[in-house]
Amino acid sequence: MLNFDFVLLHVADPLVSADFYSGLLGKPVVESSPGFAMLPLNDKVMLGLWLASDAAPGGGGRPGASEISFDVADGAALSEIHADWTGKGLPILIEPVEMPFGHTFVAADPDGHRIRVVAGVKS
Incomplete structure (x- = not known):
C-alpha cells in the first residue's frame, strides 16, 4: 500500500x-x-x-511547473484567504470563480507554482 x-x-x-x-x-x-x-x-x-x-537525476526540473491545492470550509473562508493573500501582494492568477468542483481561486508562489484554494464540492 x-x-x-x-x-x-x-x-x-x-x-x-x-x-x-x-x-x-x-x-x-x-x-x-x-x-x-x-x-x-x-x-x-x-x-x-x-x-x-x-534535482536528481539530471536537474531538469523547471520552477513554476506545478499546482498545489488546499480545501477550505466554505465561500466565506475562501474570500477571507483571497483578501489576505491579495493584501500580502501574492499574484492572483485566477480571481474567485465557480467551477464544477467548487468555488476557487489561484495564486502564485515566487517560482510561479500555482496555489489553488477550493471551497466545497459541487454536487
Whole structure:
C-alpha cells in the first residue's frame, strides 16, 4: 500500500520559497539549506522545496511547473484567504470563480507554482 506523505516542488531558491510558504501557511520550516527546505502542510504531509538545478537525476526540473491545492470550509473562508493573500501582494492568477468542483481561486508562489484554494464540492 502506498501512503501519500510528501509534495516536492522544484524551486529557484529553497530558502526564499521556505520563507514564503512558512509565512503563508503559518507553519515552521523543519529543514533548511541552500539546496533544500521542508515544512509540514499538515500532520501527515510535508512540502519539500528542492533547488531545481540540484534535482536528481539530471536537474531538469523547471520552477513554476506545478499546482498545489488546499480545501477550505466554505465561500466565506475562501474570500477571507483571497483578501489576505491579495493584501500580502501574492499574484492572483485566477480571481474567485465557480467551477464544477467548487468555488476557487489561484495564486502564485515566487517560482510561479500555482496555489489553488477550493471551497466545497459541487454536487
